[in-house]
Amino acid sequence: MPKTKVTIKDVAREADVNPSVVSRVLNKDSTLKVREETRERVWEAAAKLNYRPNRMAKMLRTKKSKMIAVLISKFSDLYFTAILEGIVWVAEERGYIISVFSTEEDRKKGSKCIETVYEYGMDGAILASSYVEEKTLQQLRYSSVPMVMLRRSSREFGVMGMLADELAGVSMVMEHLIGLGHQKIAHISGELFSRSGLKRFEGYRKALYENGIPYRVEYVQESDQTEKGSYDAMMRLLELEDPPTAVFAFNDTVAFGAMSAIRDKGLRIPDDISVVGHDNTILSEHTYPRLTTVDSRMKDMGELAAKMLIDAIEGKENAGERGEPECDIKIEPRFVVRESTGRVRK
Amino acid sequence: MPKTKVTIKDVAREADVNPSVVSRVLNKDSTLKVREETRERVWEAAAKLNYRPNRMAKMLRTKKSKMIAVLISKFSDLYFTAILEGIVWVAEERGYIISVFSTEEDRKKGSKCIETVYEYGMDGAILASSYVEEKTLQQLRYSSVPMVMLRRSSREFGVMGMLADELAGVSMVMEHLIGLGHQKIAHISGELFSRSGLKRFEGYRKALYENGIPYRVEYVQESDQTEKGSYDAMMRLLELEDPPTAVFAFNDTVAFGAMSAIRDKGLRIPDDISVVGHDNTILSEHTYPRLTTVDSRMKDMGELAAKMLIDAIEGKENAGERGEPECDIKIEPRFVVRESTGRVRK
DNA sequence: CTGAAAGCGCTTACAG
DNA sequence: CTGAAAGCGCTTACAG
Numbered sequence: 001m002p003k004t005k006v007t008i009k010d011v012a013r014e015a016d017v018n019p020s021v022v023s024r025v026l027n028k029d030s031t032l033k034v035r036e037e038t039r040e041r042v043w044e045a046a047a048k049l050n051y052r053p054n055r056m057a058k059m060l061r062t063k064k065s066k067m068i069a070v071l072i073s074k075f076s077d078l079y080f081t082a083i084l085e086g087i088v089w090v091a092e093e094r095g096y097i098i099s100v101f102s103t104e105e106d107r108k109k110g111s112k113c114i115e116t117v118y119e120y121g122m123d124g125a126i127l128a129s130s131y132v133e134e135k136t137l138q139q140l141r142y143s144s145v146p147m148v149m150l151r152r153s154s155r156e157f158g159v160m161g162m163l164a165d166e167l168a169g170v171s172m173v174m175e176h177l178i179g180l181g182h183q184k185i186a187h188i189s190g191e192l193f194s195r196s197g198l199k200r201f202e203g204y205r206k207a208l209y210e211n212g213i214p215y216r217v218e219y220v221q222e223s224d225q226t227e228k229g230s231y232d233a234m235m236r237l238l239e240l241e242d243p244p245t246a247v248f249a250f251n252d253t254v255a256f257g258a259m260s261a262i263r264d265k266g267l268r269i270p271d272d273i274s275v276v277g278h279d280n281t282i283l284s285e286h287t288y289p290r291l292t293t294v295d296s297r298m299k300d301m302g303e304l305a306a307k308m309l310i311d312a313i314e315g316k317e318n319a320g321e322r323g324e325p326e327c328d329i330k331i332e333p334r335f336v337v338r339e340s341t342g343r344v345r346k
Numbered sequence: 347m348p349k350t351k352v353t354i355k356d357v358a359r360e361a362d363v364n365p366s367v368v369s370r371v372l373n374k375d376s377t378l379k380v381r382e383e384t385r386e387r388v389w390e391a392a393a394k395l396n397y398r399p400n401r402m403a404k405m406l407r408t409k410k411s412k413m414i415a416v417l418i419s420k421f422s423d424l425y426f427t428a429i430l431e432g433i434v435w436v437a438e439e440r441g442y443i444i445s446v447f448s449t450e451e452d453r454k455k456g457s458k459c460i461e462t463v464y465e466y467g468m469d470g471a472i473l474a475s476s477y478v479e480e481k482t483l484q485q486l487r488y489s490s491v492p493m494v495m496l497r498r499s500s501r502e503f504g505v506m507g508m509l510a511d512e513l514a515g516v517s518m519v520m521e522h523l524i525g526l527g528h529q530k531i532a533h534i535s536g537e538l539f540s541r542s543g544l545k546r547f548e549g550y551r552k553a554l555y556e557n558g559i560p561y562r563v564e565y566v567q568e569s570d571q572t573e574k575g576s577y578d579a580m581m582r583l584l585e586l587e588d589p590p591t592a593v594f595a596f597n598d599t600v601a602f603g604a605m606s607a608i609r610d611k612g613l614r615i616p617d618d619i620s621v622v623g624h625d626n627t628i629l630s631e632h633t634y635p636r637l638t639t640v641d642s643r644m645k646d647m648g649e650l651a652a653k654m655l656i657d658a659i660e661g662k663e664n665a666g667e668r669g670e671p672e673c674d675i676k677i678e679p680r681f682v683v684r685e686s687t688g689r690v691r692k
Numbered sequence: 693c694t695g696a697a698a699g700c701g702c703t704t705a706c707a708g
Numbered sequence: 709c710t711g712a713a714a715g716c717g718c719t720t721a722c723a724g
Contacts, residue, residue: 007717018695023719033693052465056411057717059402060700067445075431078628085421088448097462099413099445102434116443119398256632263634282424286602288609288634353701364711369703379709403701406716 006049015045022046026053059121068309069117071101071110073129078252078281079298083128083150086302094310096123103131111136118145124309126150126302127159146312148305151196154328160312161328162305166196169294169333170203170248173276176292176335177246178211181344182274186219186244188233188254200250200278219244223254230257238265245273245344252277252284255291259340270342280336289339301331352395361391368392372399405467414655415463417447417456419475424598424627425644429474429496432648440656442469449477457482464491470655472496472648473505492658494651497542500674506658507674508651512542515640515679516549516594519622522638522681523592524557527690528620532565532590534579534600546596546624565590569600576603584611591619591690598623598630601637605686616688626682635685647677 012019017038025034025042045051059065068091072080084100091098099122103110110132117125124146130137140147141158154161177185187204190197201220208215218240221233230249234257237244249255255277262269269275269289277284280295308329358365363384371380371388391397405411414437418426430446437444445468449456456478463471470492476483486493487504500507523531533550536543547566554561564586567579576595583590584607595601601623608615615621615635623630626641654675 005717008719009717019717020696020719021694027719029720035693038693052461054406054717055466056402056405057700058719060400060406060702061717061719063700065402075427075434076628081421081427084446085448088421088446092448097445097447097466099443100430100434101443102431102438115398120401120443260634282422283629283632286629286632288606351701354703355701365701366703366712367710373703375704381709384709400701403716404703406718407701407703409716 005054006051008051008053010049011042011045011051014049015041017042063121065121065123066096067120067122068096068098068306069101069113069120069122069125070098071103071113071125071127071129071132073103073105073131075102077128078279078283079296080128081282082298083302083305086299086304087126087306090303090306090310094306096310103129105131107131107133114140118143123313124148126305126309127152146309148309148312150301150305160308162301162308163328163330164196164296164301165330165332166199167203167206169278169296169335170200171207172333172335173248173278173294174204174207174211176337176341177248177274177276178207178213180246180274180341182246183213183344184219184242184244185213185246185248186221186237188230188237188247188249188258189220189222190225190250190254192222197250204248223250223257225250225254227253227257227260230254231261232257234258234261235265238262238267243273246276246341247273248276249278251279252281252291252293255293255340256283256287259287259291269340271345274341274344276341280334284336284338287340292338292341293336295334295336297331297334304329304331351400352397354397354399356395357388357391357397360395361387363388409467411467411469412442413466413468414442414444414652415447415459415466415468415471416444417449417459417471417473417475417478419449419451419477421448423474424625424629425642426474427628428644429648429651432645432650433472433652436649436652436656442656449475451477453477453479460486464489470494470659472651472655473498492655494655494658496647496651506654508647508654509674509676510542510642510647511676511678512545513549513552515624515642515681516546517553518679518681519594519624519640520550520553520557522683522687523594523620523622524553524559526592526620526687528592529559529690530565530588530590531559531592531594532567532583534576534583534593534595534604535566535568536571536596536600538568543596550594569596569603571596571600573599573603573606576600577607578603580604580607581611584608584613589619592622592687593619594622595624597625598627598637598639601639601686602629602633605633605637615686618691620687620690622687630682630684633686638684638687639682641680641682643677643680650675650677 008019008022011022022042025039088098101113103113114136126148128150130152137157148160150162152161189201221236223229223233247258249258255275259275262273267273277291277293280293284291284293354365354368357368368388371385434444447459449459460482472494474496476498483503494506496508498507535547567582569575569579593604595604601621608619613619623637623639626639630637630639
């Protein structure tokens, strides 16, 4: 192992050429005309000495670090692993390493992370957290470091944005339930001031309307997205005079809370009431019964984000100015039918 | 933002001193005697220009990257997030950034990751994966890059090791069950060629012996640690002539499989049979009923690993050769009682 | 076809 | 108390 680091000079000496030739051969510089025999000598020398170019020197010279930053808000985020997996997968393929930062739901800290990204000369960043000071966020537009924001629209900050197609997902949920004969469909919503909370509620209303099912205010319960809050919300639904036969929960965690309430009321899922979640987190395979849900395809989102980012990074080299950064990419969700939904009871 | 990067020369010009003075002031070089007034001018100039030293240049010069690598085997590992959280927490505190690599259960790939760690000049690495070629592993001993291995003994590779105290955890499980009056305690083991599989089985036998409970071969079922395999193992237990009243499952996933089998047999948990898991993964809070389990304190393990690693990195600077790397640190588990265990039925 | 030189942005002995 | 210089290990115009 690197007892004494072997440098380009060592290789040059071994191959009996100038260091610059070593560099150009090893980097496959196409503009270089070199005798085949020399080229081989260089490769052999490099292999013999087990030469690994020093990245730090390379970085300093080329202004390219081959490092990408990923900002997340908190580790307990159930999406985090899937997103990161997708990112790491394509990053590795394209020769980048990734560095993880946690903003911790603290905008000051988020801004510091961005500072660090610049300081370390990272080539780009994927922001899966928007806990960043407004000021910093606004400056992103003028930064020469490409970034892509997950779950945020590009229009806000002039960087590439990537979103789930919320309406499409909810539409799948509602078609499924209506197809099973349900008419009394309730919705335990997320916070109705967040984008996804609003979007999913909108999709719910839209589907009812399009299917000629009257909207009932009492069938919509806002939850704080905790299990406890969702449990309470479900209890309120179950205590209605005319309780629903199916519930569309804002996400899987909310669905869990709801399922507990249903069981505590002595009702069976899906015989008495059907439950649908959203997000297809690791948890949804492990509920009892296993949860029907919408897969937001977070791994795919991570992959796509990394691809777009790296394209932007490498495109920049040629293009000079980066082109249209202000585009939103939508990811189509997938519907996953498991055991928590069934035909409506007669 | 960094439209045109400001360098140490810009600050020097602004403060009207030599770049070397800027460097020494900003790095709080204690050997430097400098007029208070000059010092202030430097700080002001740096602040005014919003100067951030270029890490790449600094790295190249000082041979310190302030970067730590974390190797994991796969993203679906339920421990991963907790370990990483602990690591990131202390790394940030001490001024290091962390870089994540996935070995993917592929030793070749693992060795490549290690290569990359050297190439990028990382200051140290935490190996939460041992999917690394044997050859590479053996060379770790002679590497000048400090490393700590998680869930592996140090003796194998001459690097610091960190282990859970398996026997202590199992002992807690058994005391709990015996305290609830259980005598017919089964064990769905993990693979009996893995360290943890063996250790937990050993703990199970030991506890039986120490409590004067006879060991019954048919009460131990080896599982492949999948849910399906564990389901089958539990079914075998339930079909015994004299079935157990309590089961200690190798880990939470195994416990899930077992719980499904119990439910499918029409039995209730914990009324008819108690179930204990191991690891306190995110899942265990979400089973029905919620799972009693052993908390391996992975976040703490991550924190401790990062602390030890950074101490080694920084200790090296002074100490020259690093001291005793061959030490195993054991993490004491904690027992978490939830709802899947109860008094034995009369 | 290959070499010599400059320079990326820092830090650190060494002068003065 | 502060400055000038060398050098970390590369890459890349420029010579020849």
